[in-house]
Amino acid sequence: MRIFYLVKKEFIEIFRQKELLTLLFIAPIIQIIILGYIVKTDVENIPIEIINLSKSKTSYRIINRIKNTPLFNVKHISYKNRDSINTLKEGNVKAVITFRDSFDKNRAMLKYPEIQILMDGTDSNTSSIAAGYFNGISKKYILTDIEKMDKKLSIKNKTLIRFNPALKSINYMGPGIVALLLTIVSLFLASASIVREKEQQTMDTLLISRLTSIEIYIGKALPIAIIGIINMSFGISVVMIWFKIPIRGNLFILLISAIIFLYAILSYGLLISTIASTKQQALFFSWFSMITFILLSGLFTPTENIPSNLQFLVKINPLSYLIKIIREIFLKGNGIEYFYKDLLCLSFIAILVISISILNFKRFTSK
């Protein structure tokens, strides 16, 4: 029961920082809402400039089609030739599309213009999508023309989209961002907690008390775990209620996985806190680890893209497992048979980190 008093003291210490608490609970929620509501990861509205030297009927028709797709945003149409390279350097448009009259006799028959596309390749992703899409638009246009001339051949692309039929990115990002919050909150609080006592020279007071080192460790970990769990449940409710993201799988398994993850990240934070000699060091280091965990977790970019000799960074990153499990449960509604391996790996990492952290703390207290 001695632990109880320590837990109480820790809570007082955390609650004393009122702004921190507000920040811990409110700011992340606002961020989820802002990001989730309006961030679309789909490429749209690519600003382009059109130079129409052809002025033929077909060129106007193709331009009309371009204007009507959400993918392009036609900023400017000119009928005189301009220095396209300089336009692209200025950076206000991403592509310049030029329509020229073609002098090829084969094509002249149908009066199709010759089209030249100049693309800014800086954003490789956007430019390849745009080029492909533009090709598609023009070819489809001709296909319908040919169909009118009674030379039909059409293959319909009948696509059925699973798991996220409306292709809403919030369904994919939202649940992941909750995991991110859990990481940020618990790692910060944990990495500051022991080193704070060191800096204030109150660690010795704790050590000469009758508490055993394990009790001190648990007393430090428990309040943060509680705050973390509350914070996460809060986040999950926002994701489920506000964004109406359905949870298709088992909520219970989700919570268990999150708690295992929480223990891993907590003891990692406490490990940092035990080793560091100033709060600044502890915070720098946890900041660095946190960003690495987040960026290499598959939250923003797919982990498959990481080169195979660096894949181990994903394998030792507990957050990557949690994000995978969360997505399996939320989006796909998969049962445990699909991700039991990830859960096992996560647990293994958790046990490893916890034991290292406790052993290290014991060594520190016995000095």
Next chain:
Amino acid sequence: MKRIKALIIKETHHILRDPTSLLIVFLMPILMIIIYGYCINFDLNNVNAGIIDLSNGENSKKLIKKFMNNRYFTIEDLKEKHSDPLKEGEKLLRSGYLKEIIIIPADFSKKIEKGRKTEVGIILDGSDSNVANLIYQYNELILLDFQDDFQNLNNFLKIKTKVLFNPDVKSSFFFIPGLIAVLLLMITTLLTSLTISREKESGSIELIFISPLKSFEIILGKTIPYIFVSLIVEVLILLFGKILFNIPFRGNMMVLFVFSILYIITGLSLGILISTIASTQEMAMFATLLTTLLPSIMLSGFIFPLDSLHPILKGFSYIVPATHFLKIIRGVVVKGAEIKHFMFEGIILTIFPVVLITISNIKFSKIRERSK
């Protein structure tokens, strides 16, 4: 001036006294650019697609070949391996191994021969909407290309596409300069965010309060020493970025350097503002992370193109410092753009620190007033 100098000396001592922290500050960006530079990219490659060919004719084989020749797809024939290909395919789709299943109907080849309308069924994993969109686009292109072979559309219409600045369409040209911008902001903000809150925590802030220093002198004295630290960090990041990832520096390095000083000062002043408001170091750190990490990644054009953002968010992106520096660094490094292309960004990056420092000054004076 003399008083500021004294404070700068004190702050420099503070920085040098904790070599471990300083080492972390210098090593961190190098590690970060190496790890993230290799690991973060958006390229779509190795999309595993399962094919169930019920038609088994010449035309369907041609179509499959088209998919196989595309560098993004790795095709797996589900019919060959499993007795119940659809069920097995669904399972693989669910596990995330397959991203799509392409089903060619039994009458496909015959219908094509006769020139009649036909269709191809595709089951697509939509969980990552971005990836799903890309795969959908590629499917469309391949199907169009297939029809092309029968009708020689290229004879009718000629489309010449030329990609400027990055002819191989390498994503590292996009990501590495972006990463440099994001890292620089995060690190500079982090550096100063702890300075005042640390004094608050240890109580030594009282000593500064009762000194004859004016508030803005304190703010400046706390910021200036970190400009040097940040400059070293910046040179390290640029150097490693250039050496490791072969990013061409097409533009003038001086242009980049001038703007990056403005950008560094912006980051440092943001940190100072956070530090004046936050009462403890962990709170300052938390606020730093919230204001720099997610906005710099999601709202600056680092990953998601700004033009595709919702108009409200696009407006919001103007107050994210990384947005402007990103435009500059990508322009200078990849496109060889000149100083005249960045007048607007330059002005904004000058306004940022002035506004941030002024607000911190007001806040700081208030706190000082209250403690009297």
